[in-house]
Amino acid sequence: MKNGPLLWRAYVQPTAGKxxxxxxxxxxxxxxxxxxxxxxxxxxxxGEAVSGMAMATAGEAKIRAIVVPSPKVxxxxxxxxxxxxxxxxxxxxxxxxxxxxxxxxxxxxxWISAVNFLGNLCCSSCRHxxxxxxx
Numbered sequence: 001m002k003n004g005p006l007l008w009r010a011y012v013q014p015t016a017g018k019x020x021x022x023x024x025x026x027x028x029x030x031x032x033x034x035x036x037x038x039x040x041x042x043x044x045x046x047g048e049a050v051s052g053m054a055m056a057t058a059g060e061a062k063i064r065a066i067v068v069p070s071p072k073v074x075x076x077x078x079x080x081x082x083x084x085x086x087x088x089x090x091x092x093x094x095x096x097x098x099x100x101x102x103x104x105x106x107x108x109x110x111w112i113s114a115v116n117f118l119g120n121l122c123c124s125s126c127r128h129x130x131x132x133x134x135x
Contacts, residue, residue, distance in 0.1 A: 004038070004088065005030070005034045005036075005089065006030035006089075007027060007029060007086065007089070009027075010025055010027055010028070010086040011025070012024075012025055012095055013026070015064065020073070021071055022065045022067055023084075023099075024062060024064050024065065024066070025062075025063040025066055026060055026062050027040065027056070027060065027061040027088065028060055029059040031059055033058070034058075035056055035057050037053055037054075038053065038054050038061040039053050040052060040054065040061075040063065041086070041087040042066070042085065042086045042087070043084070044082055044083065045069070045083050046083070047069055049087075068082060068099065073099055074098025074100055079098065082097055
């Protein structure tokens with residue numbers, strides 16, 4: 001193992017405006033005071049690895065708009081999960097996540113979904129109705 005930062009976790013979230021194709025990955029280091037360059041390699045579902053460098057601040061490095069190859073939607077009827085393996089300085093962290101979409105309809109409902117982590121899977125959708133205008 002090299003003398004670089006110790007990788008603790010990798011958090012996967014949808015990229016704004018590109019929910020079903022791109023994700024943002026936040027690398028969380030064990031040392032929350034670490035700031036500096038982080039060289040990483042990540043791969044989705046055992047596929048080809050993509051390498052790059054990100055700047056960490058206060059123990060976190062953000063990788064933006066990474067394309068998920070062959071994205072599959074997660075739902076209660078088809079619970080497709082993806083795997084991302086992230087390597088930093090010889091240390092590998094693997095996370096599983098699901099992709100969902102969100103949108104609004106023309107009536108007045110907001111449908112919310114997002115990336116679901118294996119430990120926090122939601123088995124329903126959230127449907128919010130706007131409150132009536134106050135008088």
